Amino acid sequence: DAGVTQSPTHLIKTRGQQVTLRCSPISGHKSVSWYQQVLGQGPQFIFQYYEKEERGRGNFPDRFSARQFPNYSSELNVNALLLGDSALYLCASSPTDSRMDYGYTFGSGTRLTVV
Amino acid sequence: QKEVEQNSGPLSVPEGAIASLNCTYSDRVSQSFFWYRQYSGKSPELIMSIYSNGDKEDGRFTAQLNKASQYVSLLIRDSQPSDSATYLCAVRDSNYQLIWGAGTKLIIKP
Numbered sequence: 001d002a003g004v005t006q007s008p009t010h011l012i013k014t015r016g017q018q019v020t021l022r023c024s025p026i027s028g029h030k031s032v033s034w035y036q037q038v039l040g041q042g043p044q045f046i047f048q049y050y051e052k053e054e055r056g057r058g059n060f061p062d063r064f065s066a067r068q069f070p071n072y073s074s075e076l077n078v079n080a081l082l083l084g085d086s087a088l089y090l091c092a093s094s095p096t097d098s099r100m101d102y103g104y105t106f107g108s109g110t111r112l113t114v115v
Numbered sequence: 116q117k118e119v120e121q122n123s124g125p126l127s128v129p130e131g132a133i134a135s136l137n138c139t140y141s142d143r144v145s146q147s148f149f150w151y152r153q154y155s156g157k158s159p160e161l162i163m164s165i166y167s168n169g170d171k172e173d174g175r176f177t178a179q180l181n182k183a184s185q186y187v188s189l190l191i192r193d194s195q196p197s198d199s200a201t202y203l204c205a206v207r208d209s210n211y212q213l214i215w216g217a218g219t220k221l222i223i224k225p
Contacts (some may be wrong), residue, residue: 024214042119042203042215056212090158103149103161104213 004029004093004107011082016065021110025093031055032074033104034066035090048094049074060101078112086114119206121216130225134191138216140203141185145209148180152200153218159203163189191218196224209210 005024013019025032029052035043045058049068068074070092078085088111092104118141128134134148147166151159165171165178165187177190187206191198201218208214 035137040217042217042225043216044207046210048212056210058212088158103160103164106158 004091004101004105006091006107006110008110009108010069010111010113012115015081015083015114017080017081018077018079019110019112021091022073022076023076023091023107024073025091026105029093029095029105030072031094032072033092033094034074034076035092036060037088037090037109039087043091046076072113081114084115086112088112117206117208117214119204119214119216121202121204121219123217124220125222125224126219127224128194130194130196130223132193132194134198134221134223135215136189136191136202136204136221138187138189138199138206138220139185140187140204140206141216142206142214143182143185145206145210146220148178149205149207150176150178150187150189151205152198153203154200162202191221196223196225199223 007022033048034046035072037043046060047066048056052068063079066076088109091107094104117136132150146204150163152162153159164177165180168210175192179188203218204216205213
């Protein structure tokens with residue numbers, strides 16, 4: 001079975017540009033969460049979606065947005081990129097919503113570099 | 116502000132010894148605790164979850180939880196060089212979101 005898949009694996013963007021990151025959860029998983037991990041730090045929660053509805057939002061500016069599609073895949077969009085947005089962006093899937101106690105399975109991540 | 120604290124390390128342990136990793140958290144109502152392993156340049160991998168006070172063992176790994184002291188630890192017995200990685204502690208807060216520590220870098224010396 002395929003795990004959580006993310007694309008692209010690496011990305012270089014210029015300040016001010018926009019970027020879209022993609023995630024496909026494990027088959028049967030309906031919840032997708034997005035995390036940002038800056039080098040040397042733990043992941044920071046950005047968004048969680050369950051059944052195409054936003055279930056949680058972290059402390060990120062409105063430049064960050066996301067959505068979940070009927071097939072439960074998800075996109076994370078970041079507008080007006082800043083140098084500080086350079087990070088590893090992780091997608092995690094779980095079988096149900098946040099109120100169930102599951103450890104997340106992460107994708108391999110997208111390494112975003114803003115220059 | 117809810118926080119999860121870990122010693123950044125590096126923690127150096129001889130091969131075959133016990134590695135002890137510690138984590139404290141600030142949110143008293145937290146109920147779920149997770150340990151993840153992250154190799155350099157890779158994504159986190161779930162090792163252990165623990166929800167009740169006491170010890171939980173899985174192979175060479177033992178998670179320990181003390182909710183009164185707001186403390187969770189991970190013991191790795193018979194440490195192997197392949198255990199060298201950064202270990203992240205994550206705590207599910209009252210909003211059901213994961214709060215992460217910055218991780219402890221573990222080095223197992225052959």
